[in-house]
Amino acid sequence: MSFERPAPDLQKLRDAWEEFEQGEQLPGKVLANLKTAGLPEVLDELIASGWTPAG
Template identity: 55%
Template sequence: MDRPAPDARKLLDHWEEWERGETPPGRVMSDLKTGGLRELLKDLAAAGDGEGS
């Protein structure tokens, strides 16, 4: 089964919950992982490879 594309807004919401102390770090890491943070970062890094000095 294919995963849906990462939702940057949801990932940010998870991060902000952690910053406010509402969610323990382990839960946040799990949410970020299952939410597709790795894929989002890979896409951003690949897009950034074309830019440059």
């Protein structure tokens, strides 16, 4: 039986970051939340598409 990761959830990623900025979560918990919300997949897709930050 294989485990399929759910699709990345951009709202969960944003919420996890907001909790960190507001001091509501410790960095380790934030990293775990970002990972389970799909940050690695989002970054991989951005890299593959050639996206670069503006400015």
